Amino acid sequence: MIFEFFGARKKAVIAMAHIGALPGAPLYDADGGLDKLIEGVLADVEKLQAGGVDAIMFGNENDRPYVFKAAPEGLAAMAAIVQAVKPHLSVPFGVNYLWDPVASVAIGAVTGASFVREILTGLFASDMGLWQPDCAAASRLRHSLGRDDMKLLFNINAEFAHSLDQRPIELRARSAVFSSLADAVLVSGPITGQPADRSQLAAVCEAVRDVPVFANTGVNIDNVRDVMALASGCVIGTHFKVDGNTWNPVDADRVRRFMDVVETLR
Numbered sequence: 523m524i525f526e527f528f529g530a531r532k533k534a535v536i537a538m539a540h541i542g543a544l545p546g547a548p549l550y551d552a553d554g555g556l557d558k559l560i561e562g563v564l565a566d567v568e569k570l571q572a573g574g575v576d577a578i579m580f581g582n583e584n585d586r587p588y589v590f591k592a593a594p595e596g597l598a599a600m601a602a603i604v605q606a607v608k609p610h611l612s613v614p615f616g617v618n619y620l621w622d623p624v625a626s627v628a629i630g631a632v633t634g635a636s637f638v639r640e641i642l643t644g645l646f647a648s649d650m651g652l653w654q655p656d657c658a659a660a661s662r663l664r665h666s667l668g669r670d671d672m673k674l675l676f677n678i679n680a681e682f683a684h685s686l687d688q689r690p691i692e693l694r695a696r697s698a699v700f701s702s703l704a705d706a707v708l709v710s711g712p713i714t715g716q717p718a719d720r721s722q723l724a725a726v727c728e729a730v731r732d733v734p735v736f737a738n739t740g741v742n743i744d745n746v747r748d749v750m751a752l753a754s755g756c757v758i759g760t761h762f763k764v765d766g767n768t769w770n771p772v773d774a775d776r777v778r779r780f781m782d783v784v785e786t787l788r
C-alpha cells in the first residue's frame with residue numbers, strides 16, 4: 523500500500539532536504555540570510571532528484587534547540603524557502619516544521635505540499651520538556667484550508683523523547699489510525715540518524731494494515747533490505763550526507779548507490 527502521488531512506485535524513498543537554521547534560531551546565519559538558505563537546500567534537492575528519490579521532505583532540523591510552537595519569523599521563512607525551491611522540483615514534496623504540527627500543516631497547505639510529517643499523537647518526556655502535540659488542531663486546520671488531500675504522516679515514537687504512554691507501540695499505532703485518522707505511520711529510532719528497533723517496526727507493520735508504514739530514521743545501504751522487507755518505504759536524511767553526518771551537504775554518490783539497491787527491491 524502506498525500513496526497515489528507515488529504512482530506505481532513501490533518501497534518509496536522520501537529524502538530529507540534539511541534547511542539551514544531559520545531566522546530566530548541560534549544557529550541562523552544572518553549575514554547569509556534567506557538567499558544562502560535557498561542556495562544550500564536547492565543544491566541538496568538537485569542531487570537527491572538526480573539520484574532518483576521518490577519524494578522530497580523539507581525540514582528545519584538545524585533549528586536547534588527545537589521548539590513546540592513555531593516562531594512567526596521561522597514559519598514565514600520556511601514557507602518562503604519551500605516556495606522558492608518548488609519550481610525546481612520534479613517529485614512530490616512534503617514539509618515538517620519541528621516540532622509544531624499546526625505550523626507544519628500551515629506551511630504544507632500554502633506551498634502545495636503532498637504530505638506533512640510530525641509528532642501528532644501521544645505524550646512524551648523529551649529534551650525540550652513535556653511534549654503534548656495537538657492532533658485535532660492540525661487536522662482541523664488542514665480541513666479548513668481545503669487540503670484534505672494532503673497526507674498526514676504520524677511519527678508515533680518521537681526522537682529525543684520517551685513516550686509516557688505505556689501501551690505497546692503497535693497498539694499506539696493502531697489507535698492513531700483509528701482515533702486520529704493517520705494517513706501513514708512512521709517508526710523512528712531514539713535520535714536522528716539512528717535506526718528504529720526492528721522488532722518495533724515489525725510489530726507496527728503487522729498491526730497496521732490499512733495505511734502505509736515507513737521507517738523514519740537510521741535507514742542506510744546496509745539495512746535497507748531488511749527495512750524494505752517490512753515497511754512500505756522509508757524517510758532518509760543522514761545516510762545521504764557527506765560522511766553520513768546529518769549536518770553536511772548531500773553526497774550525490776551516496777544517493778545513487780542507495781537508490782540502485784532500492785531498485786532491486788521493487
